[in-house]
Amino acid sequence: MKFNDLLLGLLVLLGGVAIYVSALGFTDIPGQSYGAGTMPRAIAIFSGCLGLFMMGRAILEGARMPRLELAAWVRSRRSVLSALVALALIVFYIAAAPAIGFVPTSLVVMAALMLTLRTKPLTAIAVSILACIVIQQAFGRLLLVPLPRSEFLTFLW
Numbered sequence: 001m002k003f004n005d006l007l008l009g010l011l012v013l014l015g016g017v018a019i020y021v022s023a024l025g026f027t028d029i030p031g032q033s034y035g036a037g038t039m040p041r042a043i044a045i046f047s048g049c050l051g052l053f054m055m056g057r058a059i060l061e062g063a064r065m066p067r068l069e070l071a072a073w074v075r076s077r078r079s080v081l082s083a084l085v086a087l088a089l090i091v092f093y094i095a096a097a098p099a100i101g102f103v104p105t106s107l108v109v110m111a112a113l114m115l116t117l118r119t120k121p122l123t124a125i126a127v128s129i130l131a132c133i134v135i136q137q138a139f140g141r142l143l144l145v146p147l148p149r150s151e152f153l154t155f156l157w
Contacts, residue, residue, distance in 0.1 A: 005058035013051025020044035085116045101150025102140075107132045 019040055026037030073079040089109045097105040107128050114124035139145040 005054045005061075009051045009054030009056075009058060011051070012054060013048055016044045016047030016049075016051060019047065082116050086113060089113055097148040100148075102147040103132050103136055103150055105148070106135065 023037040023040035023044060026035060026040070028035030028037075089112055093105050093109050096108075110128040110131055111124050114128065115121065119127075136147060140147050
């Protein structure tokens, strides 16, 4: 689907409002002037300003609400299949990661997605392995984000 900046700006603005409202319930960190809602609120304010800017620019250019038209990629079976595979892999990650851990699940997801997008198999597997380890180390060790653990890959922690 193709949208002009007026409609896209409205969607970005509404997304920013939704993020801001949901971040209001986050608690502050004791003893500090910021908390868990600081970054989501900053992103929400930025999104709202971006949405207003997009809408204002579209109005100044004389844009009207667009009719709904499908993009060219929707006519390609391969592209639609790739999009469906990506959605299925997201569902697979959500369902499988708690049981088998982040590293094996994300390895399967990344490799399958790259193979679906016609990456060479050796490249897809190598990049998937490297990316999984780098992401796990960055989020698990540096940022201390609790990623789902694997019982048989404990050396990564």
